[in-house]
Amino acid sequence: MKILIAYTSKHGTTAECARILAERLGVSNEIDLVDMKKRSADSAGKYDTVIIGSSVRMAKVSKQVKRYIKDNKEALADKQCAVFLCCGFPDEFEEYVDTQFPKDFKPSLGYHCFGGELKPEKVRGLEKLLVKAIRSSITGHDFEDATYTGSLPEIIPEHIYMLSDKIMNR
Template sequence: MNTLIAYSTRYGTSEKVAHLLAERLPGDVHIQNVVEAPDVEWGTVDHVIVGSSIRMGKIQDEMTAWLHINEAQLLKRPLGLYLCAGTPTPAERQRELEDAYREVLRAHAYFVEVVGNGYDFERMGFLDKAIVRMMAKQTVSSLNLDETMLDELVEAAQTSLRTRSENP
């Protein structure tokens, strides 16, 4: 099975998650930053995981456009959706997931969840650093991933891959 992990990232957290997932998933796994390389050879893709980061309550515009352009293809394949977001409450996480991914994609996906957050001060500009210091009370780079959520995503993906290979 060929898995595509498509992501967008502002400061690298979604990319780090994509690589962690790729290490844990079986088969041929291709990681692709949709901002840098939006085109996909769909004929070679059996399974898709999409991840993005949240900045100021939104995913990147390029990811929104990519999801819209490729929605029909995504709906033909097993799909996992993740976000990297620092929202503290379940209600806020749910709102961000709903804002990031359209209902049709969330309903189709076997996994839709926030998997953690990170702040890379080396990659941030002055304004973003100031906002993170004020809003998240962070002053140094950090990576706070929810290992349980990552394990659940990997397990759900493996189950989806097994089910698909048994029932092509």
């Protein structure tokens, strides 16, 4: 089976999830892993299965992901397709799906939340302050406390495995 995993990632979390997915699916499939911030993905028509991933920033998914779905809508409707998101507020996942994707775009393998990370050490400039502020709003801990990990979001490997199993068992 020929599989496209096309994603965008700002600080590496979505890229890491895409890599884990590719590693699991690559055992018995041909995988094209494409960072859409670096190059465009080929048209969906070339693949049996298309997986699209984006992180959420300021409640939005990336413009490259939106564009790919718009440009390939008909081809995607005819094949195995899934979308996954990485976000700092997994509780808002349904809201992101509702607001960020066309109502008539219903990927056959569904929408998936792979969790997210809020790691100030991976972020530069003003965004570092924002990540620290989000962390402290979640934890209630001191603004500068970058060591606390108690209730912070993380990648959810089980959700990645669930999607890869779903694809392999079809």
